[in-house]
Amino acid sequence: MPYDVTFDRLETQALYDLKGPRAALSAWAGEALPAFPERPNSKSEAGGVTLMFIGPDHWLLRADLSREDALDAALRPAEAPPEISLVRVSDTLAWFRITGPDAAEVMTVACPMDLHESRFGPDGASFTEAFGLRALVTRCAGGFDLAVEQSFGPMVADYLTRVIS
Template identity: 55%
Template sequence: MSYDVEIVRQGLNALFDLKGKPAAIQSWAGDVLPTWPERPNSRSGQDAVELYHIGRNHWIARAALDQEVKLGEHLRPTDCPADISIVQVSDTLTFFRVTGPHADEVMSIACPLDFHETEFSEDAVTYSELFSLKALVMRCKGGFEFAVEQSFGDMVEDYLSRATA
Protein backbone atom coordinates (compact mmCIF):
# COMPACT_ATOMS: atom_id res chain seq x y z
CA MET A 1 0.00 0.00 0.00
CA SER A 2 1.22 3.50 -0.81
CA TYR A 3 0.95 6.16 1.90
CA ASP A 4 0.29 9.88 1.45
CA VAL A 5 3.04 11.24 3.71
CA GLU A 6 6.03 13.50 3.56
CA ILE A 7 9.11 12.34 5.42
CA VAL A 8 11.81 14.89 6.15
CA ARG A 9 15.11 14.20 7.86
CA GLN A 10 15.97 17.35 9.75
CA GLY A 11 19.29 18.98 10.48
CA LEU A 12 20.89 19.18 13.90
CA ASN A 13 19.20 20.93 16.81
CA ALA A 14 20.62 22.52 19.93
CA LEU A 15 19.88 19.92 22.62
CA PHE A 16 20.67 19.95 26.33
CA ASP A 17 19.94 17.06 28.70
CA LEU A 18 18.84 18.40 32.09
CA LYS A 19 18.63 16.37 35.31
CA GLY A 20 17.81 17.49 38.82
CA LYS A 21 14.98 19.07 40.77
CA PRO A 22 13.09 21.70 38.77
CA ALA A 23 13.69 24.43 41.36
CA ALA A 24 17.45 23.84 41.27
CA ILE A 25 17.56 23.91 37.46
CA GLN A 26 15.36 27.02 37.34
CA SER A 27 17.57 28.74 39.87
CA TRP A 28 20.63 27.98 37.75
CA ALA A 29 19.16 28.57 34.28
CA GLY A 30 17.15 31.68 35.07
CA ASP A 31 14.48 32.59 32.56
CA VAL A 32 16.16 31.04 29.50
CA LEU A 33 13.94 27.93 29.74
CA PRO A 34 10.18 27.89 29.13
CA THR A 35 7.72 27.14 31.91
CA TRP A 36 8.01 23.55 33.06
CA PRO A 37 5.69 21.03 31.36
CA GLU A 38 2.63 20.34 33.49
CA ARG A 39 3.03 16.57 33.59
CA PRO A 40 5.51 13.83 32.66
CA ASN A 41 5.79 12.93 28.98
CA SER A 42 4.68 16.38 27.86
CA ARG A 43 6.36 19.50 26.57
CA SER A 44 6.23 23.24 26.81
CA GLY A 45 7.65 25.99 24.67
CA GLN A 46 8.57 29.64 24.89
CA ASP A 47 10.19 31.78 22.25
CA ALA A 48 12.62 29.50 20.42
CA VAL A 49 13.11 26.87 23.16
CA GLU A 50 11.06 23.74 23.86
CA LEU A 51 11.31 21.73 27.06
CA TYR A 52 10.48 18.00 27.10
CA HIS A 53 9.68 16.23 30.39
CA ILE A 54 11.00 12.75 29.65
CA GLY A 55 11.44 11.23 33.10
CA ARG A 56 11.50 11.88 36.81
CA ASN A 57 13.59 15.04 37.22
CA HIS A 58 14.74 14.64 33.60
CA TRP A 59 14.18 17.03 30.68
CA ILE A 60 15.54 17.87 27.25
CA ALA A 61 15.79 21.49 26.13
CA ARG A 62 15.61 21.91 22.35
CA ALA A 63 16.19 24.93 20.15
CA ALA A 64 17.34 25.72 16.63
CA LEU A 65 21.03 25.05 16.09
CA ASP A 66 21.76 28.76 15.68
CA GLN A 67 20.61 29.22 19.31
CA GLU A 68 23.07 26.65 20.67
CA VAL A 69 25.82 29.08 21.72
CA LYS A 70 23.38 31.49 23.38
CA LEU A 71 21.58 28.66 25.21
CA GLY A 72 24.89 27.14 26.26
CA GLU A 73 26.06 30.48 27.65
CA HIS A 74 22.96 30.65 29.85
CA LEU A 75 22.93 26.99 30.93
CA ARG A 76 26.73 26.78 31.48
CA PRO A 77 26.86 22.95 31.51
CA THR A 78 30.48 22.70 32.65
CA ASP A 79 29.95 25.02 35.62
CA CYS A 80 26.61 23.82 36.98
CA PRO A 81 26.24 22.89 40.66
CA ALA A 82 26.58 19.28 41.81
CA ASP A 83 22.83 18.85 42.48
CA ILE A 84 21.98 19.22 38.78
CA SER A 85 23.37 17.86 35.52
CA ILE A 86 23.33 19.75 32.23
CA VAL A 87 24.94 18.07 29.24
CA GLN A 88 25.01 19.37 25.68
CA VAL A 89 23.85 16.50 23.44
CA SER A 90 23.22 18.32 20.16
CA ASP A 91 25.11 15.87 17.99
CA THR A 92 23.56 12.71 19.42
CA LEU A 93 20.08 12.69 17.84
CA THR A 94 18.72 12.79 14.30
CA PHE A 95 15.16 14.11 13.99
CA PHE A 96 12.61 13.05 11.39
CA ARG A 97 9.22 14.56 10.60
CA VAL A 98 6.39 12.41 9.18
CA THR A 99 3.43 14.50 8.05
CA GLY A 100 0.38 14.04 5.87
CA PRO A 101 -3.00 12.28 5.88
CA HIS A 102 -1.45 8.85 6.58
CA ALA A 103 1.20 9.93 9.09
CA ASP A 104 -0.45 8.00 11.92
CA GLU A 105 -0.57 4.83 9.81
CA VAL A 106 3.13 5.05 8.94
CA MET A 107 4.02 5.71 12.58
CA SER A 108 1.92 2.69 13.60
CA ILE A 109 4.07 0.52 11.35
CA ALA A 110 7.24 1.81 12.98
CA CYS A 111 6.22 2.28 16.61
CA PRO A 112 4.00 0.41 19.12
CA LEU A 113 2.46 3.57 20.66
CA ASP A 114 -1.27 4.30 20.40
CA PHE A 115 -1.27 7.51 18.36
CA HIS A 116 -4.96 8.35 18.79
CA GLU A 117 -5.34 11.93 20.08
CA THR A 118 -7.02 10.70 23.28
CA GLU A 119 -3.92 8.64 24.15
CA PHE A 120 -1.11 10.67 22.57
CA SER A 121 -2.08 14.31 22.94
CA GLU A 122 -0.81 17.35 21.09
CA ASP A 123 1.81 18.13 23.75
CA ALA A 124 2.87 14.50 24.25
CA VAL A 125 6.53 13.52 24.09
CA THR A 126 7.96 10.20 25.19
CA TYR A 127 10.64 7.66 24.57
CA SER A 128 9.47 4.51 22.84
CA GLU A 129 10.71 2.06 20.24
CA LEU A 130 10.76 2.83 16.55
CA PHE A 131 11.80 -0.05 14.28
CA SER A 132 13.14 -1.65 17.51
CA LEU A 133 15.36 1.37 18.25
CA LYS A 134 15.01 3.80 21.15
CA ALA A 135 13.28 6.93 19.84
CA LEU A 136 11.99 10.21 21.25
CA VAL A 137 8.48 10.58 19.76
CA MET A 138 6.16 13.60 19.69
CA ARG A 139 3.39 15.21 17.67
CA CYS A 140 4.01 18.10 15.31
CA LYS A 141 1.78 20.11 13.02
CA GLY A 142 0.24 17.68 10.54
CA GLY A 143 1.84 14.56 11.96
CA PHE A 144 4.69 13.35 14.11
CA GLU A 145 8.30 14.00 14.84
CA PHE A 146 10.81 11.57 16.29
CA ALA A 147 14.50 11.35 17.00
CA VAL A 148 16.86 8.40 17.02
CA GLU A 149 20.54 8.12 17.82
CA GLN A 150 22.51 9.85 15.06
CA SER A 151 24.31 6.68 13.94
CA PHE A 152 20.98 5.03 13.09
CA GLY A 153 19.72 7.91 10.92
CA ASP A 154 20.53 6.35 7.55
CA MET A 155 19.04 3.01 8.58
CA VAL A 156 15.80 4.61 9.82
CA GLU A 157 15.56 6.66 6.64
CA ASP A 158 15.81 3.42 4.65
CA TYR A 159 13.21 1.68 6.85
CA LEU A 160 10.79 4.59 6.40
CA SER A 161 11.33 4.50 2.65
CA ARG A 162 10.56 0.78 2.55
CA ALA A 163 7.53 1.13 4.86
CA THR A 164 5.97 3.78 2.62
CA ALA A 165 6.83 2.25 -0.77
Protein backbone atom coordinates in the same frame (compact mmCIF):
# COMPACT_ATOMS: atom_id res chain seq x y z
CA MET B 1 0.10 0.32 0.25
CA PRO B 2 1.39 3.85 -0.35
CA TYR B 3 0.70 6.40 2.37
CA ASP B 4 -0.08 10.08 1.92
CA VAL B 5 2.87 11.23 3.97
CA THR B 6 6.26 12.83 3.60
CA PHE B 7 9.29 12.58 5.80
CA ASP B 8 12.32 14.80 6.02
CA ARG B 9 15.53 14.29 7.88
CA LEU B 10 15.93 17.44 9.95
CA GLU B 11 19.14 19.31 10.54
CA THR B 12 20.95 18.64 13.80
CA GLN B 13 19.06 20.20 16.68
CA ALA B 14 20.48 21.96 19.74
CA LEU B 15 19.71 19.47 22.49
CA TYR B 16 20.48 19.50 26.21
CA ASP B 17 19.93 16.77 28.77
CA LEU B 18 18.83 18.33 32.07
CA LYS B 19 18.67 16.37 35.32
CA GLY B 20 17.93 17.43 38.85
CA PRO B 21 15.14 18.95 40.91
CA ARG B 22 12.86 21.23 38.92
CA ALA B 23 13.30 24.08 41.41
CA ALA B 24 17.10 23.89 41.19
CA LEU B 25 17.07 23.77 37.38
CA SER B 26 14.64 26.66 37.22
CA ALA B 27 16.70 28.74 39.65
CA TRP B 28 19.89 28.07 37.67
CA ALA B 29 18.61 28.43 34.11
CA GLY B 30 16.17 31.27 34.72
CA GLU B 31 14.47 32.53 31.60
CA ALA B 32 16.50 30.33 29.26
CA LEU B 33 13.86 27.62 29.75
CA PRO B 34 10.19 27.57 28.83
CA ALA B 35 7.77 26.76 31.64
CA PHE B 36 8.32 23.25 32.97
CA PRO B 37 5.69 20.79 31.65
CA GLU B 38 3.43 19.58 34.44
CA ARG B 39 2.84 16.06 33.14
CA PRO B 40 5.44 13.40 32.35
CA ASN B 41 5.80 12.64 28.63
CA SER B 42 4.75 16.13 27.63
CA LYS B 43 6.44 19.27 26.40
CA SER B 44 6.16 23.02 26.63
CA GLU B 45 7.34 25.53 24.06
CA ALA B 46 8.25 29.20 24.16
CA GLY B 47 10.35 31.39 21.91
CA GLY B 48 11.44 28.52 19.66
CA VAL B 49 12.68 26.41 22.57
CA THR B 50 11.01 23.16 23.64
CA LEU B 51 11.32 21.58 27.07
CA MET B 52 10.31 17.90 27.31
CA PHE B 53 9.53 16.14 30.61
CA ILE B 54 10.85 12.63 29.94
CA GLY B 55 11.35 11.16 33.40
CA PRO B 56 11.55 11.89 37.11
CA ASP B 57 13.80 14.95 37.45
CA HIS B 58 14.75 14.53 33.76
CA TRP B 59 14.11 16.91 30.85
CA LEU B 60 15.35 17.48 27.32
CA LEU B 61 15.71 21.00 25.95
CA ARG B 62 15.48 21.32 22.15
CA ALA B 63 15.98 24.30 19.86
CA ASP B 64 17.26 25.15 16.42
CA LEU B 65 21.01 24.57 16.19
CA SER B 66 21.55 28.29 15.50
CA ARG B 67 20.56 28.92 19.13
CA GLU B 68 23.14 26.58 20.64
CA ASP B 69 25.74 29.27 21.47
CA ALA B 70 23.11 31.44 23.16
CA LEU B 71 21.82 28.45 25.14
CA ASP B 72 25.37 27.54 26.20
CA ALA B 73 25.86 31.09 27.46
CA ALA B 74 22.53 31.09 29.32
CA LEU B 75 22.76 27.58 30.77
CA ARG B 76 26.49 27.60 31.61
CA PRO B 77 26.68 23.78 31.84
CA ALA B 78 30.31 23.69 33.02
CA GLU B 79 29.46 25.88 36.02
CA ALA B 80 26.27 24.08 37.09
CA PRO B 81 25.89 23.35 40.80
CA PRO B 82 26.30 19.70 41.89
CA GLU B 83 22.56 19.05 42.40
CA ILE B 84 21.87 19.50 38.68
CA SER B 85 23.33 18.23 35.43
CA LEU B 86 23.19 20.15 32.16
CA VAL B 87 24.83 18.32 29.27
CA ARG B 88 24.81 19.37 25.62
CA VAL B 89 23.95 16.28 23.53
CA SER B 90 23.15 17.98 20.24
CA ASP B 91 24.98 15.55 18.00
CA THR B 92 23.57 12.37 19.51
CA LEU B 93 20.22 12.14 17.71
CA ALA B 94 19.09 12.02 14.09
CA TRP B 95 15.71 13.76 13.69
CA PHE B 96 12.95 12.98 11.21
CA ARG B 97 9.71 14.86 10.60
CA ILE B 98 6.82 12.70 9.39
CA THR B 99 3.82 14.72 8.20
CA GLY B 100 0.71 14.29 6.14
CA PRO B 101 -2.78 12.82 6.43
CA ASP B 102 -1.39 9.31 7.01
CA ALA B 103 1.40 10.24 9.46
CA ALA B 104 -0.33 8.42 12.32
CA GLU B 105 -0.61 5.24 10.23
CA VAL B 106 3.09 5.33 9.39
CA MET B 107 3.93 5.81 13.06
CA THR B 108 1.72 2.81 13.87
CA VAL B 109 3.95 0.71 11.63
CA ALA B 110 7.12 2.12 13.23
CA CYS B 111 6.15 2.41 16.87
CA PRO B 112 4.27 0.20 19.38
CA MET B 113 3.19 3.16 21.56
CA ASP B 114 -0.41 4.40 21.35
CA LEU B 115 0.03 7.74 19.57
CA HIS B 116 -3.66 8.42 19.06
CA GLU B 117 -4.33 12.09 19.73
CA SER B 118 -6.62 11.18 22.65
CA ARG B 119 -3.62 9.58 24.42
CA PHE B 120 -0.67 11.47 22.94
CA GLY B 121 -1.87 15.01 22.38
CA PRO B 122 -0.24 18.07 20.80
CA ASP B 123 2.12 18.38 23.77
CA GLY B 124 3.17 14.71 23.64
CA ALA B 125 6.87 13.83 23.98
CA SER B 126 8.17 10.44 25.07
CA PHE B 127 10.88 7.87 24.62
CA THR B 128 9.62 4.63 23.11
CA GLU B 129 10.73 2.36 20.28
CA ALA B 130 10.63 2.89 16.55
CA PHE B 131 11.61 0.09 14.19
CA GLY B 132 12.97 -1.74 17.24
CA LEU B 133 15.26 1.14 18.25
CA ARG B 134 15.10 3.46 21.23
CA ALA B 135 13.41 6.59 19.91
CA LEU B 136 12.09 9.94 21.04
CA VAL B 137 8.70 10.81 19.59
CA THR B 138 7.05 14.23 19.77
CA ARG B 139 4.06 15.74 18.08
CA CYS B 140 4.60 18.51 15.52
CA ALA B 141 2.23 20.41 13.24
CA GLY B 142 0.68 17.85 10.90
CA GLY B 143 2.48 14.82 12.31
CA PHE B 144 5.41 13.66 14.38
CA ASP B 145 9.09 14.26 14.98
CA LEU B 146 11.07 11.08 15.53
CA ALA B 147 14.64 10.99 16.84
CA VAL B 148 16.97 8.00 17.04
CA GLU B 149 20.64 7.56 17.85
CA GLN B 150 22.63 9.33 15.13
CA SER B 151 24.32 6.16 13.87
CA PHE B 152 20.90 4.65 13.06
CA GLY B 153 19.78 7.65 11.00
CA PRO B 154 20.48 6.10 7.57
CA MET B 155 18.73 2.87 8.57
CA VAL B 156 15.61 4.72 9.79
CA ALA B 157 15.58 6.82 6.61
CA ASP B 158 15.63 3.57 4.61
CA TYR B 159 12.81 2.08 6.74
CA LEU B 160 10.67 5.19 6.35
CA THR B 161 11.23 5.16 2.58
CA ARG B 162 10.10 1.53 2.43
CA VAL B 163 7.04 2.13 4.62
CA ILE B 164 5.72 5.06 2.61
CA SER B 165 6.32 3.59 -0.84
